[in-house]
Amino acid sequence: HAERARKAASGLDIDVVEAGIESMPIADATVDWIWCRDVLVHVDLERGLAECVRVLKPGGRMLAYVNVGTELLEPRETALLAAGVAAYNLDAEAIESAAAAAGFATEQTIRVKSE
Secondary structure, three states: OHHHHHHHOOOOOOOOOOOOOOOOOOOOOOEEEEEEEOOHHHOOHHHHHHHHHHHEEEEEEEEEEOOOOOOOOOHHHHHHHHHHHOOOOOOHHHHHHHHHHHOOOOOOOOOOOOO
């Protein structure tokens, strides 16, 4: 996806950086936007979100799209899902709490029943 993004951004003042969320090769306070899809369930939330806060400019924004387990899944099903896709953070409240602890203010949360 990074290569497609680079091609789409060709000629624009946009840098596409492909990196692990827990350690980005980006200077402090230099990023306007972070778009993060289906990543937070697979990483160390505290390290990853702290790194996002570090690289964002004051007033910078992050959009996180996350699939999580809900009350519709039995605990056994959630465990099987987590093991099958190496997901560690399938609890929406835990992700939101980690984001707040890192210094993010949630502007909007949209809960959908399915993609």
